[in-house]
Amino acid sequence: xxxxxxxxxxxxxxxxxxxxxxxxxxxxxxxxxxxxxxxxxxxxxxxxxxxxxxxxxxxxxxxxxxxxxxxxxxxxxxxxxxxxxxxxxxxxxxxxxxxxxxxxxxxxxxxxxxxxxxxxxxxxxxxxxxxxxxxxxxxxxxxxxxxxxxxxxxxxxxxxxxxxxxxxxxxxxxxxxxxxxxxxxxxxxxxxxxxxxxxxxxxxxxxxxxxxxxxxxxxxxxxxxxxxxxxxxxxxxxxxxxxxxxxxxxxxxxxxxxxxxxxxxxxxxxxxxxxxxxxxxxxxxxxxxxxxxxxxxxxxxxxxxxxxxxxxxxxxxxxxxxxxxxxxxxxxxxxxxxxxxxxxxxxxxxxxxxxxxxxxxxxxxxxxxxxxxxxxxxxxxxxxxxxxxxxxxxxxxxxxxxxxxxxxxxxxxxxxxxxxxxxxxxxxxxxx
Amino acid sequence: xxxxxxxxxxxxxxxxxxxxxxxxxxxxxxxxxxxxxxxxxxxxxxxxxxxxxxxxxxxxxxxxxxxxxxxxxxxxx
Numbered sequence: 142x143x144x145x146x147x148x149x150x151x152x153x154x155x156x157x158x159x160x161x162x163x164x165x166x167x168x169x170x171x172x173x174x175x176x177x178x179x180x181x182x183x184x185x186x187x188x189x190x191x192x193x194x195x196x197x198x199x200x201x202x203x204x205x206x207x208x209x210x211x212x213x214x215x216x217x218x219x220x221x222x223x224x225x226x227x228x229x230x231x232x233x234x235x236x237x238x239x240x241x242x243x244x245x246x247x248x249x250x251x252x253x254x255x256x257x258x259x260x261x262x263x264x265x266x267x268x269x270x271x272x273x274x275x276x277x278x279x280x281x282x283x284x285x286x287x288x289x290x291x292x293x294x295x296x297x298x299x300x301x302x303x304x305x306x307x308x309x310x311x312x313x314x315x316x317x318x319x320x321x322x323x324x325x326x327x328x329x330x331x332x333x334x335x336x337x338x339x340x341x342x343x344x345x346x347x348x349x350x351x352x353x354x355x356x357x358x359x360x361x362x363x364x365x366x367x368x369x370x371x372x373x374x375x376x377x378x379x380x381x382x383x384x385x386x387x388x389x390x391x392x393x394x395x396x397x398x399x400x401x402x403x404x405x406x407x408x409x410x411x412x413x414x415x416x417x418x419x420x421x422x423x424x425x426x427x428x429x430x431x432x433x434x435x436x437x438x439x440x441x442x443x444x445x446x447x448x449x450x451x452x453x454x455x456x457x458x459x460x461x462x463x464x465x466x467x468x469x470x471x472x473x474x475x476x477x478x479x480x481x482x483x484x485x486x487x488x489x490x491x492x493x494x495x496x497x498x499x500x501x502x503x504x505x506x507x508x509x510x511x512x513x514x515x516x517x518x519x520x521x522x523x524x525x526x527x528x529x530x531x532x533x534x535x536x537x538x539x540x541x542x543x544x545x546x547x548x549x550x551x552x553x554x555x556x557x558x559x560x561x562x563x564x565x566x567x568x569x570x571x572x573x
Numbered sequence: 574x575x576x577x578x579x580x581x582x583x584x585x586x587x588x589x590x591x592x593x594x595x596x597x598x599x600x601x602x603x604x605x606x607x608x609x610x611x612x613x614x615x616x617x618x619x620x621x622x623x624x625x626x627x628x629x630x631x632x633x634x635x636x637x638x639x640x641x642x643x644x645x646x647x648x649x650x
Contacts, residue, residue, distance in 0.1 A: 286588045294641040303636060312587055312632040319641020337639050344588075412629055419625055422594055426618045429601030433611040436604055 163236040170232035170241065177243065178227045178251055179204065184220050186213075195220060197228070197243075206230075208245035216248050224258065227251040256355060260362045263389055267364075272371050278395045279376040281408060284415065285344030287314045288408055289375070291334040294319025298351045298382075298401040305405035313409055316341050322350045327360035332369040339375045345408045346375050348390060349401035352382040361388040370394050380404030524557035531555075543568040579617065582624035590628075594621040 157165070179197035186193045193213045197204050206228065208216075220226070230245040250258055267273060288306065292298045299317060306315055320334035321327050331348070338346045348370070350361070360366060361381050367389045370377045379394040380401045391397040398404050410418075444450070524530070531540040534551040546552060546565045554561040582590055597618040601611060636643070 284588060284591060286586060289639065294638075295644040299643065300646040303634070307634040311634040312628060313634075315634065315636045316639050317636060317641070317643050318639045319643060334640060341639055412632070416626070416629060419622060419629070422598055423622050425598045426594075426601065426615065426622065429598055430611060430615040433601055433604060433606070433608065437608045 159239075160236065163234060163239055167234040167236055170234055172231075174229075174231040175243070176227070176229050177204070178225065181220055181222055181224045181226055184222055186220070193220065197226060204243050205240065206243045206245050208248060212246065213248070218248050218250055219258065220248075225251045225255070256359060256362070260389060263362065263364055263367070264392060267367055267389065267393060272367070272393045281376050281378065281396060282344040283410065285310075285313055285409055287316060287341070287343040288345055288347065288405075289316040289318060289338035289341060289343035290347040290349060290405075291318045291320060291331065291338050292347070292349045292401065293322045296351060298349050298380075301401040302347060302349060302405040305402050306409055309406065309411050310409035310415075311412070312415075316343055322360065323353070323357050328363045328365050331360055331366050335366075335369045335373055335377070339373050343375055346373060346377045347380060347401070347404045347408055348377055348394065349380040349404050350382065351401065355386060358386070358388055361390040363389070366390050367393045378404045378408050524555065527557075529554050529556045529561075543570045582617075582621045583627070585621075585624065587625065587628055590621050590625050594618055594625065597621070 177197065179199050181195055182198040182203065183196040184193075185195060190210065192207045192209050194205070194207050197206055208230075213220075218224075218226070227249050228243070228245045229247040230243050232241065233244045234241050249255075264273075271277065290299060290302045292302070294317060299319070303315060306313055316338065318334040318338045320330040322331065335346065335348065348361075350358075358381060361379075370379075370390055370393050376395040378396045378398065379388070379391045380398045380403055381388050381391060382400045387397070396407055398407050532538060532553045532555065533540055533545060534553070536553050538545070540546055540552060546568060548565050548567050550565045552563050552565060554563055585593070597614050600606060601614060601618070606614065
């Protein structure tokens with residue numbers, strides 16, 4: 142050791158035991174208090190331990206730390222690797238192992254570390270409410286005609302969206318809700334932007350921004366923005382470029398993609414796809430009409446084969462039945478008519494019965510006289526008086542001349558009570 | 574169905590026209606329409622189809638500002 146040193150051991154110039162040396166070092170270290178910030182690189186918190194042991198490091202150094210369990214639990218900090226912590230404490234040494242350590246009296250999360258923890262806690266809370274469940278997420282419209290984009294009106298993101306949609310689906314009207322995406326007013330601005338966008342009744346809302354630091358993206362990790370997305374009447378697509386981090390907005394949105402360009406692509410079909418769809422509709426339209434016409438033709442053919450057209454009785458049968466019905470009605474109607482006519486007939490009959498006999502009596506007299514005369518004229522009556530009639534052999538032709546017969550001919554002679562069949566002996570013509 | 578009651582396909586929003594066209598195809602496929610109705614729906618469908626295809630090929634992007642002023646691209650850099 143050099144001269145002028147002021148350590149006790151050097152002054153006393155005697156050899157110290159290791160314990161003495163370490164104890165001396167420990168005392169010296171405990172005079173050095175410090176306020177330190179660093180990232181937790183190792184963490185060891187076994188339930189049985191009296192203290193939490195961890196290492197805090199930066200690029201140039203590592204510092205073993207310990208914190209009594211009671212104090213650690215009281216701090217409310219949930220340490221994990223990667224967390225940025227701010228600590229107050231003093232150096233010390235663990236004499237039995239000769240190990241230097243920082244005794245932490247107070248600890249708190251710092252910077253991004255704090256943010257990440259807060260975000261993780263909010264995520265856990267919203268997840269517990271079911272806001273991240275896949276079944277809560279709405280399907281995007283297939284053919285959006287109005288697309289709203291909520292983002293900064295300046296910068297790359299909004300133009301990425303405009304350019305992508307111009308190329309992919311120029312038919313969609315693009316509504317831009319320009320807002321502030323960073324800083325203190327960003328949260329209220331984003332919420333307002335979402336509300337204004339939804340009020341314009343677009344088919345889909347794109348909530349996008351370009352990449353930035355984790356802190357820059359904090360408005361997208363706010364509970365207010367998350368709840369505004371959930372409450373939106375229009376499906377929301379998020380494209381918040383900060384891979385690999387996922388913001389709370391991403392977690393609760395209906396669709397999450399990594400960039401503004403991807404959000405634009407996801408929100409609208411390519412025109413080519415739409416043209417294909419129209420082609421398909423065109424085919425379906427034609428086919429549907431064709432089917433309808435075929436169906437109509439089939440029905441007409443089917444009808445043509447129905448009995449009404451193939452069996453005349455089916456059609457006429459109904460008329461025939463109508464006729465039958467009419468005839469029944471007629472039959473019922475006719476006696477009535479007759480009854481009426483009957484009265485007239487009865488009158489006529491009475492007339493006849495009174496007038497008729499008188500007419501008939503006179504007629505009867507006339508008939509009796511005529512019959513008597515008829516008797517006089519009858520040839521039979523003449524035969525009664527002794528005359529005879531001679532017929533030729535045929536029995537019909539009356540012989541009025543000798544020239545009608547010759548000797549040997551048979552003749553029939555009719556007398557009043559019968560016939561005399563005779564043969565001509567001879568004929569003699571008298572000269573007048 | 575009288576043509577007077579229906580908006581002209583060319584004057585309809587794309588989404589409406591597409592929806593109507595899809596409705597017509599569905600109705601025709603359903604086969605419940607009168608033949609005359611089928612024919613008039615078909616004609617309407619063809620008109621819608623032509624209007625839609627025309628819109629797609631003629632589409633010009635329209636950008637409307639709801640909030641804030643949109644700055645031309647490249648200004649910020």
